[in-house]
Amino acid sequence: MKTDLSIRFGELELANPLVAVSGTFGYGFDYEPIIPPETFGAVVVKGTSLEPWPGNAPPRIVETPSGMLNAIGLENPGVDVLIEEYLPRLAERDTKVIVNVVGRTVDGYVGVAEKLDQRPEVHALELNVSCPNVDAGGMSFGTSPEAVAELIGATRRVTQKPLIVKLTPNVTDITVVARAAEEAGADALSLINTLLGMAIDTETGRPILANVVGGLSGPAIRPVALRCVYQARAATNLPIMGLGGVSSAEDVVAFIMAGASAVGIGTAMFADPRTPGRIVEELKEYRSRYDEWPIGRAHQ
Amino acid sequence: MKTDLSIRFGELELANPLVAVSGTFGYGFDYEPIIPPETFGAVVVKGTSLEPWPGNAPPRIVETPSGMLNAIGLENPGVDVLIEEYLPRLAERDTKVIVNVVGRTVDGYVGVAEKLDQRPEVHALELNVSCPNVDAGGMSFGTSPEAVAELIGATRRVTQKPLIVKLTPNVTDITVVARAAEEAGADALSLINTLLGMAIDTETGRPILANVVGGLSGPAIRPVALRCVYQARAATNLPIMGLGGVSSAEDVVAFIMAGASAVGIGTAMFADPRTPGRIVEELKEYRSRYDEWPIGRAHQ
Amino acid sequence: MSSATDADLHLFEARVAHNAPEGTARRLTLAVDEPIDPNPGQFLQVGRSGSETYLKRPLSISDWDAARGLLELLILPVGRGTRHIASARPGEMLTLLGPLGRGFPSPDELGAAPLLVGGGIGSAPLVFLARRLAASGNPPTTFIGASDGQRLAGEKSLAGCSRRLVLATEDGSRGEIGMVTSVIWEHLDGLEGITSIAACGPAGLLEAVKILSDRLGVPAFGSFEERMACGVGACLGCAIPMAKPGDGKKYLRVCADGPVFALEEVAIS
Amino acid sequence: MSSATDADLHLFEARVAHNAPEGTARRLTLAVDEPIDPNPGQFLQVGRSGSETYLKRPLSISDWDAARGLLELLILPVGRGTRHIASARPGEMLTLLGPLGRGFPSPDELGAAPLLVGGGIGSAPLVFLARRLAASGNPPTTFIGASDGQRLAGEKSLAGCSRRLVLATEDGSRGEIGMVTSVIWEHLDGLEGITSIAACGPAGLLEAVKILSDRLGVPAFGSFEERMACGVGACLGCAIPMAKPGDGKKYLRVCADGPVFALEEVAIS
Numbered sequence A, B: 001m002k003t004d005l006s007i008r009f010g011e012l013e014l015a016n017p018l019v020a021v022s023g024t025f026g027y028g029f030d031y032e033p034i035i036p037p038e039t040f041g042a043v044v045v046k047g048t049s050l051e052p053w054p055g056n057a058p059p060r061i062v063e064t065p066s067g068m069l070n071a072i073g074l075e076n077p078g079v080d081v082l083i084e085e086y087l088p089r090l091a092e093r094d095t096k097v098i099v100n101v102v103g104r105t106v107d108g109y110v111g112v113a114e115k116l117d118q119r120p121e122v123h124a125l126e127l128n129v130s131c132p133n134v135d136a137g138g139m140s141f142g143t144s145p146e147a148v149a150e151l152i153g154a155t156r157r158v159t160q161k162p163l164i165v166k167l168t169p170n171v172t173d174i175t176v177v178a179r180a181a182e183e184a185g186a187d188a189l190s191l192i193n194t195l196l197g198m199a200i201d202t203e204t205g206r207p208i209l210a211n212v213v214g215g216l217s218g219p220a221i222r223p224v225a226l227r228c229v230y231q232a233r234a235a236t237n238l239p240i241m242g243l244g245g246v247s248s249a250e251d252v253v254a255f256i257m258a259g260a261s262a263v264g265i266g267t268a269m270f271a272d273p274r275t276p277g278r279i280v281e282e283l284k285e286y287r288s289r290y291d292e293w294p295i296g297r298a299h300q
Numbered sequence C, D: 001m002s003s004a005t006d007a008d009l010h011l012f013e014a015r016v017a018h019n020a021p022e023g024t025a026r027r028l029t030l031a032v033d034e035p036i037d038p039n040p041g042q043f044l045q046v047g048r049s050g051s052e053t054y055l056k057r058p059l060s061i062s063d064w065d066a067a068r069g070l071l072e073l074l075i076l077p078v079g080r081g082t083r084h085i086a087s088a089r090p091g092e093m094l095t096l097l098g099p100l101g102r103g104f105p106s107p108d109e110l111g112a113a114p115l116l117v118g119g120g121i122g123s124a125p126l127v128f129l130a131r132r133l134a135a136s137g138n139p140p141t142t143f144i145g146a147s148d149g150q151r152l153a154g155e156k157s158l159a160g161c162s163r164r165l166v167l168a169t170e171d172g173s174r175g176e177i178g179m180v181t182s183v184i185w186e187h188l189d190g191l192e193g194i195t196s197i198a199a200c201g202p203a204g205l206l207e208a209v210k211i212l213s214d215r216l217g218v219p220a221f222g223s224f225e226e227r228m229a230c231g232v233g234a235c236l237g238c239a240i241p242m243a244k245p246g247d248g249k250k251y252l253r254v255c256a257d258g259p260v261f262a263l264e265e266v267a268i269s
């Protein structure tokens, strides 16, 4: 019985296709021992900026049907603390480490990339050009193909690490941005970040999130995420990390069939922390059905 | 106790804010006697074209977490059948009638509008520039501010009926299209049509929908819909019909607070046909809390 | 386009009186207080609370005892919805919308010697039909088949109200060996004089039945399935291709124009 | 940033042994087989299947009988999640993640004469704390209040393990009349010598307790609430403003850095 779940995601050889997505798994250890970091083929740590960012005022989250809104605002202690406190510990564990990089300016991203370029603990950088919860940077980059291209070019100059670009679904045509990323030299795409949404407290008449709007994640957005992966696969040759609402091994396989060669999971861990372990277990049965992972099979 | 639920939606005086949305309530009678058409302040009939359209091949629908995908492809018998068979019957009932208009070209929309202009049974037209399930027309109009403006201008020339423009959330910035609609002379906005999504059958490796992609509706998309209404309210002065995942009186009030003066319901009727009746009943309690409907209160 | 008269549509709760296995399927008996008057071939949109599924699921009315208000569902648990409904406990309430759609032609129309053909869980609606036919004085000749004996559905009830019941399993574990549609051909002699065919099962079965009906020169009717949302004709989600499209119209609605169609009306895929 | 040691975190199912009303709240007793070792002030993320809610809900461990493995939750049904969990039937299994967060300081740290102040359902975690304090030989002085008698929580258990229990209701339907924080001031004489305050309740109560603790010159700790997703510190969803932000850091996590904070640590809003 074939139970080798390994899969090639661009330059990275992952032990299995499942990836803990940025912002939902901290720095890898909060769920121990229920979800040890080596459960995953790779762990993407929280969005990291050059300086510490305080994040948004509470309330930061709201539950929604089959999902949730978040407006964390990329709270993080900055890249230096990441390097000193979190990376060494994660490097001891048997998984690939990807750092989600954020900035308010191109220089902000470049600064983080520069500091991480020499860190052997880091296997790839994920440029987050898609966070809907910060005023500058984030999504304002990700909706403009030119800005995405410029950012990739500038970051490429300071690092040899694989550059994964995480795109926002909040655009008219995701293939335009995906192609711009490919042409600018990105090594892979990560699809999707959250959908822009909001919630209102009818008692007070006010938006629930202090930030007014937030990012929608969880199973609710899975059909949108799957469509974005499918479209991006058809439009580019870049390897794709598919994510958005993944909650089962079947979802993982669906994303692979849409064109992903790594599949992220986030919000579903909150609903049930047993999910990642269960998925990896169940993926073995799926894997045994195919000679190789059926990447992009839905396009045939 | 105030139980007058009436609300002004642009030029229309609705008996209550709840509207049956296009494509989910047929021509008003399929759910009788459980949901009689007069349950609603207005009924929007299925997207109607100049000639009959056959619609897409099956499968046309897939259930998703807290929602569904549809790719009906705007099957409809054409405006002449609408006028002869369906409008007379609906006109006998105590509700406002809105016709959702579709076309593959500007002329297609204009032709329908022209034929309906003299029909007293029709209280308003809803220009559907946002259907993701047809090759030409539909969403390809709705993602371009210029195309939306042109379409409104051309339709305005042939009809005095109030023109509601139904926008797609599948754009980078909905306020750009909303403002273009306002400047071009639209009387109201309808927000939102479905989100573009897809589903894959992991047994066959194929997209489930024959059309490959479809439109996501239901509670899953409610946070996105609410955000679009809130943004459009801030960007324009047009009256807004808010819709997307509405399933409770509380949802209706949330949309009103975001800026809507009419609130549509569709998919939730499929899940439970008692929902519209229950909402109208429960709205009475909400209504009694306010001197007037708290339209746009979340912006204060 | 609307099929049934308005007053036919009910939305009601019914108590699960029994839930028993029937091979790999479950037979649910519901105690119905609502004044419904279903026809064989009609179905219900069924919901059970606490479900992870969002929409209701279409299930045929497998049997109906009007006098006692007992309604039977025969459910094959294949996915999340059917699994959840099939595990409803006695005493629990299910939410039902229906009766829905156009059922089989009346006993009069099916004539003096109707033939019923069911495959797998497709036999479910045939039980109700056979009971009506028997009550009208013309019990049917019935063939049901499945991959194996565990998947034969409705056998006991069908035996009670058929002139003759032939079983067929592909693995030979019950009845004759082979596909039910092949087995029928071996019984062709005994089928002389049949007046109509009513069938329910997978596409392959319906196709074979169509060929048989052409050969026998009798009208044939089948119950079809498609994914559904509303179940009442409003959403156009359950399209089935027409055999002869025309006038810009290519599809019928399984829920409202069917689920039973004359086999020549629709394209069997 | 991680608080508890890894091995502390458990994900387990527990059977509902009892579910009884306690005023407007419900008291659920769970039979726990898992080898957990919770501290007062810690909480659980609780899930009940068949829920329309997507995330689990944070609930304090209201009481814990380590010997018998009985855990108590005191739940005020305020929304969909708490209503669903509060209506779990005896025999049913709930899914629990925990024990979570940092609880109250140890009995040693709280000193010889601790004062407990609870408001409404906020009294829930104080029961477990009072029991531990009593077991350590220093039963607390306890004040609990609510808008009315039906909303007083944990009274009986608190009476059993407090040196003294004072009740206050705003409508005077039980105990003294007035807000519990006002009633305390009238008892100030009796509070001489107290060594610490542990409180749980709405923001207004915690603010008043902070003023009281300043006046008495004793350390004060409060259990805080915020909407939660993960409950373990991973998502940063449950931010609470720090009293003295610095170094680019403005917020703490209620789930992992709390839910119990020294009242001077955080901005009470």
Ligand SMILES: Cc1cc2nc3c(=O)[nH]c(=O)nc-3n(C[C@H](O)[C@H](O)[C@H](O)COP(=O)(O)OP(=O)(O)OC[C@H]3O[C@@H](n4cnc5c(N)ncnc54)[C@H](O)[C@@H]3O)c2cc1C
Pocket: B063, C043, C053, C057, C058, C059, C060, C061, C062, C073, C074, C075, C076, C077, C078, C079, C080, C081, C082, C083, C121, C124, C125, C224, C225, C226, C227, C228, C254, C259
């Ligand atoms: C008019 C009608 C009458 C029916 N009567 C019965 C009956 O008496 N007993 C019975 O066991 N089943 C019956 N079915 C089939 C039953 O509705 C489906 O098996 C069920 O909807 C699948 O739902 P699920 O959640 O279990 O599976 P899902 O997880 O939704 O899907 C599992 C599989 O079922 C298929 N499927 C999904 N929805 C439908 C659908 N509406 N119709 C057919 N296939 C579908 C999918 O392609 C998938 O392969 C009937 C269907 C129709 C349309």
Ligand SMILES: Cc1cc2nc3c(=O)[nH]c(=O)nc-3n(C[C@H](O)[C@H](O)[C@H](O)COP(=O)(O)OP(=O)(O)OC[C@H]3O[C@@H](n4cnc5c(N)ncnc54)[C@H](O)[C@@H]3O)c2cc1C
Pocket: A063, D043, D053, D057, D058, D059, D060, D061, D062, D073, D074, D075, D076, D077, D078, D079, D080, D081, D082, D083, D121, D124, D125, D224, D225, D226, D227, D228, D254, D259
């Ligand atoms: C550490 C901690 C311990 C708690 N202990 C208890 C306890 O022992 N007993 C008890 O009855 N309740 C307790 N709560 C509060 C309880 O978690 C909330 O009442 C519950 O999450 C609300 O969920 P719901 O689905 O019922 O309401 P919803 O429908 O989600 O919301 C109803 C109302 O509750 C508020 N709310 C939503 N989520 C939270 C949250 N996480 N915390 C506070 N308010 C919220 C909303 O603002 C809303 O006004 C605790 C909360 C925390 C953070």
Ligand SMILES: Cc1cc2nc3c(=O)[nH]c(=O)nc-3n(C[C@H](O)[C@H](O)[C@H](O)COP(=O)(O)O)c2cc1C
Pocket: A021, A022, A023, A024, A046, A047, A048, A070, A072, A074, A100, A128, A131, A166, A192, A193, A194, A216, A217, A218, A219, A221, A243, A244, A245, A246, A264, A265, A266, A267, A268, D229, D235, D236, D237
């Ligand atoms: C609480 C929370 C925090 C997040 N933080 C980040 C982040 O720092 N950087 C980022 O690129 N995406 C972030 N995301 C988005 C997720 O990485 C992911 O794109 C999204 O949640 C969809 O996946 P899911 O549905 O599996 O959660 C966050 C999501 C959540 C729910």
Ligand SMILES: Cc1cc2nc3c(=O)[nH]c(=O)nc-3n(C[C@H](O)[C@H](O)[C@H](O)COP(=O)(O)O)c2cc1C
Pocket: B021, B022, B023, B024, B046, B047, B070, B072, B074, B100, B128, B131, B166, B192, B193, B194, B216, B217, B218, B219, B221, B243, B244, B245, B246, B264, B265, B266, B267, B268, C229, C235, C236, C237
């Ligand atoms: C089955 C189905 C058919 C639809 N047909 C139309 C249509 O003809 N014209 C249109 O503008 N929108 C159509 N829509 C979109 C709905 O009108 C509505 O915008 C969307 O479903 C979101 O609302 P809901 O979540 O309440 O269903 C359709 C939606 C569904 C589910």
Ligand code: FES
Pocket: C227, C228, C229, C230, C231, C232, C233, C234, C235, C236, C237, C238, C253, C254, C255, C256
């Ligand atoms: S299921 Fe809606 S028309 Fe058939």
Ligand code: FES
Pocket: D227, D228, D229, D230, D231, D232, D233, D234, D235, D236, D237, D238, D239, D253, D254, D255, D256
């Ligand atoms: S709830 Fe996730 S960090 Fe506290």
